[in-house]
Amino acid sequence: MDASSxxxxxxxxxxxxxxxxxxxxxxxxxxNPRSRRxxxxxxxxxxxxxxxxxxxEHANFPNLNVLHVLKMVILHxxxxxxxxxxxxxxxxxxxxxxxxEARAADRxxxxxxxxxxxxxxxxxxxxxxxLTPEAKFATAVDRFQPMxxxxxxxxxxxxxxxxxxxxxxxxxxxxxxGCAELWRFAAxxxxxxxxxxxxxxxxxx
Amino acid sequence: MDASSxxxxxxxxxxxxxxxxxxxxxxxxxxNPRSRRxxxxxxxxxxxxxxxxxxxEHANFPNLNVLHVLKMVILHxxxxxxxxxxxxxxxxxxxxxxxxEARAADRxxxxxxxxxxxxxxxxxxxxxxxLTPEAKFATAVDRFQPMxxxxxxxxxxxxxxxxxxxxxxxxxxxxxxGCAELWRFAAxxxxxxxxxxxxxxxxxx
Numbered sequence: 001m002d003a004s005s006x007x008x009x010x011x012x013x014x015x016x017x018x019x020x021x022x023x024x025x026x027x028x029x030x031x032n033p034r035s036r037r038x039x040x041x042x043x044x045x046x047x048x049x050x051x052x053x054x055x056x057e058h059a060n061f062p063n064l065n066v067l068h069v070l071k072m073v074i075l076h077x078x079x080x081x082x083x084x085x086x087x088x089x090x091x092x093x094x095x096x097x098x099x100x101e102a103r104a105a106d107r108x109x110x111x112x113x114x115x116x117x118x119x120x121x122x123x124x125x126x127x128x129x130x131l132t133p134e135a136k137f138a139t140a141v142d143r144f145q146p147m148x149x150x151x152x153x154x155x156x157x158x159x160x161x162x163x164x165x166x167x168x169x170x171x172x173x174x175x176x177x178g179c180a181e182l183w184r185f186a187a188x189x190x191x192x193x194x195x196x197x198x199x200x201x202x203x204x205x
Numbered sequence: 206m207d208a209s210s211x212x213x214x215x216x217x218x219x220x221x222x223x224x225x226x227x228x229x230x231x232x233x234x235x236x237n238p239r240s241r242r243x244x245x246x247x248x249x250x251x252x253x254x255x256x257x258x259x260x261x262e263h264a265n266f267p268n269l270n271v272l273h274v275l276k277m278v279i280l281h282x283x284x285x286x287x288x289x290x291x292x293x294x295x296x297x298x299x300x301x302x303x304x305x306e307a308r309a310a311d312r313x314x315x316x317x318x319x320x321x322x323x324x325x326x327x328x329x330x331x332x333x334x335x336l337t338p339e340a341k342f343a344t345a346v347d348r349f350q351p352m353x354x355x356x357x358x359x360x361x362x363x364x365x366x367x368x369x370x371x372x373x374x375x376x377x378x379x380x381x382x383g384c385a386e387l388w389r390f391a392a393x394x395x396x397x398x399x400x401x402x403x404x405x406x407x408x409x410x
Contacts, residue, residue: 006263006386013259014390018238018357020255024248025239033223034230043229046251049279050225054218054321058211067272074254116259152223181211185219 009113016111019081026080029087029157030146036156039149041077041085048073051141058181059140061133072127072138075120079104088146088171089163098128130174140178144186147172151189155198165194166202214318221316224286231285234292234362235351241361244354246282246290253278256346263386264345266338277332277343280325284309293351293376294368303333335379345383349391352377356394360403370399371407 002008026041049070056066077085082104086093109121126135147168150158158168168190176183193199207213231246254275261271282290287309291298314326331340352373355363363373373395381388398404 007389010260010263010386010390014353017252017256017259018353021237021252021354022239023251024237024244032226032229034227039229040248042248042251043245046228046247046254046279047222047226049251049254049275051222053276053279054222054317055215058215067275070254070272070275071258074251074258112259148219148223149226181215184212185215 012111012113013116016108019111020078020108022081023078026077026085028085028146029161030149031153031156033149033152036153041080044145045074045077047145048076048138048141051145052138055141055179055182056137058179059133059137060178060180061137063133064137065134068123068134069138072123072134073142075123076127076138076142078108079124082107087157087161089161089167101128130177133178136174136178138178140175140182143172143175144179144182147186147189151193151198154196155193158199164200164202165190168199217316217318218321221313224316225283225313227286228283231282231290233290233351234366235354236358236361238354238357241358246285249350250279250282252350253281253343253346256350257343260346260384260387261342263384264338264342265383265385266342268338269342270339273328273339274343277328277339278347280328281332281343281347283313284329287312292362292366294366294372306333335382338383341379341383343383345380345387348377348380349384349387352391352394356398356403359401360398363404367405369405369407370395373404 023045024040024042027038028041028044030039030044031037032039052066052069052073056064056069079101083097083100086097105121105124109117109124112120126132127138130136130139150156169187172186173183175186190199194201228250229245229247232243233246233249235244235249236242237244257271257274257278261269261274284306288302288305291302310326310329314322314329317325331337332343335341335344355361374392377391378388380391395404399406
């Protein structure tokens, strides 16, 4: 069969889809508010898609390419199939994270036909670099969504790891680069978590 | 605070996002291939997003609006938060399904600001009616993705419910309306499942 025929391309693409179905088995530190079980990366990625289509109007950028943002959030965590989830406040684990994830991107996106390998890898690189309006907005929702779940579970993941308000604010202030309105909301939400005793203020307080 | 201010809209949108986070707790009959646990609707919705961006080139329609398809698949199962998942081969449960889901759509999309209630409800109605190219392609991936998981789990959900090849083909032939190439692949895949003894051919065989 011709390697460039639609049927051959489709078969290869479906093997990619089946391989990355494993995203459902990559568990995060964040806890789902109803069941109180760990969220997985597939659920998280869907939740980001929902945030993007619901909140895009608030982006700092008037001509945001929403399709481009969605492609980034659909793909952004596939590398964790090989590299694992790195907790956002685990600075030791974060050393070498990008190199591990870049190797994972080589393997995983390499399962696709070459033109799509390049397209999806470029989307992941753009997300990682956080320079374009689309990457900045994708990053904003990627940072905000776990904060929302943490605040609605009495700070479950924060408290289990001893994370304090100062670190939450320092880690997530990049939300403002993509969506200033969302950062105002998030900072208030975090203050309410502190006021409710669900998050410790930190060493300087 | 002004009801139409960005901050007020955002707060309402985030309550919607939190409410529909429950999609993670709606479990389906389909089994995830690695863990062999039931797939949930959030995971399924993400998997459809991935199928859309990976397979859109094969759609029957050359000028498919991929963003529009993605919005439909992100939202298509939210109604199941109230109405529950209806197994595709449970004809008794399917009676009244649309009415239950339409009531759910009223409540759930009604949580949003009115303009967005209208936009998201129109997307869900379009998906349900299956008339536009975008709805036909969304339906094609919504039918294909559980078939793929069933074929990669030795027909787990089919066999648990006594579903046979003739019913699988009859139920899913609408894939061809959105993506003829994908239907060719799916029909072959189902035949392979029969040949491997993972799916019974049906009463006429």
